Amino acid sequence: MSVKPESVSALFAGPFALATLSAPDGPRFPALVTPDGNALDLRAALGDEQLTVLRLLDRWDETLPRLRALAADTGVGRTPIEDLRVHAPVEPRQIFQSGANYRQHVIDLHVAHRAPGDDRPEAERRAEAAEIMDRRAAEDLPYVFIGLPSAITGPYDDVVLPAWAEKPDWELELAAVIGRPAYRVSVDEAASHIAGYTIANDLTDRSTVFRRDMPQIGTDWLRSKNAPGFTPLGPWIVPAQSIANPDDLRVTLKLNGETMQDESTKDMIFKVARMVSYASQTAHLLPGDLVLTGSPAGNGMHWGRLLRDGDVMEGSVTGLGVQRTRCVAEAAE
Template sequence: MSVKPEAASALFAGPFALATLSLPDGPVFPALVTPDGRALDLRVAFDDRELTVRGLLEAWDTAAARLAALAGDGGPGKRPLTEFRVHAPVEPRQVFQSGANYRQHVIDLHVAHRAPGDDRPEEERRAEAAEIMDRRAAEDLPYVFIGLPSAITGPYDDVVLPAWAEQPDWELELAAVIGRAAYRVSVEEALEHVAGYTIANDLTDRATVFRRDMPQIGTDWLRSKNAPGFTPLGPWIVPAGSIADPGDLRLTLKLNGGTMQDESTKDMIFNVARMVSYASQTARLLPGDLVLTGSPAGNGMHWGRLLRDGDVMDASITGLGAQRTRCVAEATR
């Protein structure tokens, strides 16, 4: 769908952001977006018909300065965002996802996912979860796993709830976008490899997170997180230089107008630099890759209310704009 008028007016931090747009029935193209709700086709500006957002990120050290100059140019070429369809801002080759990275969220999940036969009082189980979080922080052990790029969809697209998903849930997350390849980088240098930030809603089917038939195997992230469209992304990538402190951003998710998640990234156990560094110790992070940093408290399991056909999710993060997605049951399509 084309960009919503209210989304076009949702300002992001800084003088510009990157987006992937298209005209109706036209090809997608990389665009520079300005806070006044206008967009510039970067294929024309860079005289490269094959240019993509990922291509810009691969040359981020030089592209960023040129983009800043284009943002300040009042010349022709920029058109209203409302004319375009907004897609996920980048097609990553790899998606690194973080679990159990917001203290209160993990405690809530620990209580909600009570093991069969565990009849201990809730306060005892909350205390146990808090102790686990403190130990992880002290031992410096983030939890990172791999997601599929095929799960990504646009920031205003419908989210199809698969018929087999019994407990689909929302998880609003800050996503770091890699702009310089990173392999075995230190925490101190990790943010030098981040080009910018965007919004991700990392949906999860809670009913399939754990393999009850093989409890010794643990979590099944393929089944629970990677259905097509389970990761609404965007609407844009805001350069890292425009975000003063990624460790102090407000994440808010509303379901049908009611606030479900409203938390600061201050509640992270491991910050963005730590997550990027940790992932890079094993894998080579490539330009355009995403590092999702976990979700705060307030998911559906906490509220006892999971996603249903017709639900509308409005998600925003300080300085990054907003996305709106509507849930559609697979059987109704």
């Protein structure tokens, strides 16, 4: 059974957010959510029975003023969110994931992923990681790779831990949601292409990050990050205009009530606009695409405590709400 939110009131910044909801056993629909815990079905409000959040983002410049007007209209009938199911807020066409974007996190991962035969003291390996990171920051080259939309699940859905995943781990992240096509945009231009922000937990199986059969190949992100449900997303997309500074938000993950990650996005090496701009230099970013901005220190490898059956993760980012997911072990065949 999925973990339900304890409360939806005052969970996000600004006058409204976007969500994908459904009534029990009903179809999913795009919704305008207000901080008082109510939702408006946008299919009826905007006169489009085929409407989805992705289609809203496809015409974001046109849609945003209408959403603002609907949020201000208190006479429009709404439904309490507690009577509805909350799904991932958008089904993106592309997901751009990033790694090594928080200083302490990079050092922790470098130390945890000791190469076979590397018997150097931890202090020496930490110093090496710091040097590598400083060099990357000076060269201004973020580390971006591709994720699969099929890995996305809802913000309160159970997360199935595959039987083959020996070291499943959490990585809470701020995610930028694209609202205007972006190709080879500058850092200064990038912010205008972001429709809003949401929360992503970019789960990783640490045991399959590196190929064991041929170490020369390097990382294997398909295997380690893209199992079904490995990217809990949401609960909401909060418009960018409601977030004063995405580079100064608190990213917090609790495991069974104990705080494991708690860091500001100020600690990111490459800020949000830089990440979007960098991804756009190679790929054509489309409305609804996600740009995940990396995860701070405090993952399971750092604590020596990986995810297991029954664990409950609660992730929050300032102004974006809270997601809460339970881990369920897949039965071994």
